[in-house]
Amino acid sequence: MTTLDDVLALQKTSNILYAPEIKPPVTESLIVESAAATGTLSVSLCNSTQSSTVYAYITGLAINNNSALFLLQSDGATPYYPSNPSSNGTALSANCAIALGAPGTTCTVTIPYIAGGRIWFCCDSTLTFLLNPGTSGPGLVEPSVSNTSDPNYLLSWDFCEFTYNSSQLYTNISYVDFVCLPISLTLTDTTGTVSHVSGMPSDGLATVCSNLIAQNNTDGAGWNQLVITNNGSNLRALSPTNGIIFNPSLFQNYWTNYINQVWSKYVSTPLTVDTQASWGTVTGYTSNDRTQLTFPCGSFPQPSAADIFGANSGAFAPQATNTAQLLNIGARLDAAFNRSTLLIDSVQPDNEVVSTYYTNSITNHYARIVHAANLDSRGYCFPYDDVTPNGGVDQSGFVNSGSPSNFLVTVGGGNAYAKRGDMQRVVEPNRMMKRGVSWDEDIKMPIAEEDVERDLEKGEHPKLLNELASPSEDFKLPASIERYLGPYLANLQSSPFYVNRLLPFMALIHQLIISVLSISFRTIVSRIFIVAFFIIFYFLGLLPHGSEEVTQRRMLETSLAAANGNGTKFLQSN
Structure with missing residues (x-):
């Protein structure tokens, strides 16, 4: 039996979207809203390419229709729920290609509540979606960049991801698999607040490809193999994970020296991880034989390059016991590996600072290059790129709102712009990463709106909140003593006394310090x-x-x- 989380994970690895066999819980509010035919959202699709032949597709799982496979038909209003086919590779029986019109034009469509949603774009052609039979309904075979026999392989296409339910609209630009078409997101809520992710300019793909080739000329690691061309022109830039699919030996020994340094560092130095969840803060050490990085809930072996880039195999795959907590810790470790900050920051992710990301010569240069190519440096470049310190700066390129009014998605780069001072960024205090929690828990996260351009006299300085060390870092025991007291301190941190009494007191002192230091010059x-x-x-x-x-x-x-x-x-x- 499969849950919604299972089918969404399968979608990311196999490019096939199935309806779950175990349906997510339906709240009373959803039942009422479904009966009243509400829960819809207006989505504007803007063509900022130079082509008059651009098509959009919207796919996902219809929450109010028992999480059935959903596509929006070409009129932008009629839902299409495919029947379960008898054989693999069955064609759709409805036209789901939404024509955007000439450059500069915008068409408006309407969507219901959707989980695992994607908005696809294709220039100069239509995309081919196929159906496979499944035990809980049809499976949608989506376009793939890692299968050369896919009918869409040589086409210019891309997508953004979203979830729309009774709690919020959450959407982000995804570069986890590849880079192709520039996409920007603009979300307006019912109060008139606008949130924006700029995406790349129209020449963003060319910039990424040229910089990948330049990086390979520097270190010879094989970054140029991520550039895919068609008839001499750049078609797309693959993520390292998809590059490894084509060439399993790619980056095989790339991380070896860095991993050895990390494992050696934490033999005597504690590695502290804030789970940003009910497990609190945990401390780990490397075993004396350098084989395991051990926390109170379990251990991690040394990861491979595929483990680090993909975050779903080997060291960072689900373990037999304590899976949820280990996955949570693993997400933060994996983000630190990709950003190459484990040698300079032993408190993850609380002490992370964006300016130190990707500064080591051994790092995820694909993520570094793609972030730099985005006008506001935001975009989902690896599976846990949304791991962020509490109060930190978002890297994943998301916008969300609990009361969305209009959602504008622009393809082509012409409408991309860097965020101005009058734009408000939607942030989530103490937000856990999107891919680190179950779907049901994720939609319950609190949402708050904050003007990051505010006068610093009004309160906390976001940069100070990001860079100040936590109270526990003010005093450090010698490494030789910490080595033996570490497990006892970890037990204390998980005790009710620490959580209910000591931690609130420390948080109060920390807040007072921040309040004093946050006064502007x-x-x-x-x-x-x-x-x-x-x-x-x-x-x-x-x-x-x-x-x-x-x-x-x-x-x-x-x-x-x-x-x-x-x-x-x-x-x-x-």
């Missing part, structure tokens, strides 16, 4: 000038001046008296 200078001017004006009016020690105030009073002719005399001091 402008605020401090302004306060100093106010005090200085007050002192100057105060003493100008009271201190004696001149050889006769007559104050300015008395001089002023005497002058006024003389002007009035009242016979007031000067009082001279002896």
Whole structure:
């Protein structure tokens, strides 16, 4: 039997989307909304390419229709629920190619609640979707960039991902598999708040491909093999995971030296991981024989290149016991590996700083290059690219809202723009990564809106929140002592006393420190000038001046008296 999480994971590895056999729970609100025929969203699709032949497709699982396989028909309004075919590779019986029209035009479609949703675009051709039979309904065979026999392989196409339910619309630009067409996202909620992900400019693919070739010229690791061409032109740039599918020896020994350094570092130094979940903060050490990185809930063997780039095999695959907690820790370790920060940051991900990502010569240069090619540096470049410190800067290129009003998706790069000061970014405090929790738990996460361009006098400085060390880092035991006390400290951190008493107190002290340090330089200078001017004006009016020690105030009073002719005399001091 398969759950919704299972089929969404299968979609990412096999490019086939099935309906789950075990249906997700349907809340009372969903039942009411379904009966009232609500729960729909207007989606605007804009053609900013130079082609007049651009088609869009919208696929997913219809939440209010028992999570059945869903496609939107070409009119942009009629749902299509395919029947279970009798054989593999059956063609769709409905036209689901939504024509966008000439460059610069926008068409509007309507979608219901959807899980595992994707909005596909293809330039100069239509895409081919096929159906396979399944035990819970048909499976949608989606276009693939790793199968040269796929009818869509030599076409120019791309997609963005989304989930739309009664809690929120969550969507992001995905580069986990490849880079091809520039896509930007603009989400407006019912209050008029606009969130935007810029994506790449129109020449983004060319920039990525040229930089991958340049990186290969530097280290000879094989980054140029990720560039796929057709008739001499760049077709797409593959992620390292898909590059390894074509060439299993690609990057085979790329991470070896870096992994050995990491494993050696944490033999005596504790590696602290904030799970950002109910498990709290855990501490791990490398075994003396350098084979395992061990935490209280389990261990990780040394990962391979495929494990690091793909995050779903070997060291980072589900284990037999404590799977949920190990996957959570593994997600943060995998993100740190891809960003190459494990040698400079032993507290993950709390002490992570974006400026230090990808600075090691051994790193995920695909992710580095793709992020740099995006106008706002945001986009999902590897499976756990949404791992972020609490209060940190999003890297995954997502927008979300609990009350979406309109969703604009632009293809081609012409409408991409860097976020301006008047744009508001939607953030989720203490947000766990999207792919690290179950679908049911993920949709319950709190949502808050915050203006990151606000005056720093109003509260916490987001950069300080990102860079300040946690309270536990203020004091460190010697490594030799920490080695033996580490397990006991880990037990203390998981105890009710620590969680209910000590941790809130430490958080309060930490917040007070942040509040003091978050006062901007402008605020401090302004306060100093106010005090200085007050002192100057105060003493100008009271201190004696001149050889006769007559104050300015008395001089002023005497002058006024003389002007009035009242016979007031000067009082001279002896």
